[in-house]
Amino acid sequence: MKYIEIGLGNRWLIRTECENEDRTEYEKKGIDFHLFHFHIWINRSVFILDTKDGWKKQRKARKAFKFIIGIVSK
Numbered sequence: 001m002k003y004i005e006i007g008l009g010n011r012w013l014i015r016t017e018c019e020n021e022d023r024t025e026y027e028k029k030g031i032d033f034h035l036f037h038f039h040i041w042i043n044r045s046v047f048i049l050d051t052k053d054g055w056k057k058q059r060k061a062r063k064a065f066k067f068i069i070g071i072v073s074k
Contacts, residue, residue, distance in 0.1 A: 042065060044062070
């Protein structure tokens with residue numbers, strides 16, 4: 001599991017902490033992620049911006065309003 005932390009009290013102001021299944025941990029300076037994405041869902045239109053594919057637009061069957069920010073870690 002990965003945690004991205006920003007704040008005072010750690011070794012670095014911005015860091016990524018990784019916890020392994022055996023409960024051991026390690027940390028990296030900065031933000032370590034594979035993909036960053038924004039989703040804006042207005043009615044049936046979904047606008048997506050991600051660091052892999054750029055801008056995309058999709059149509060959905062149901063109506064909704066959402067604003068989502070997501071990070072996919074390695």
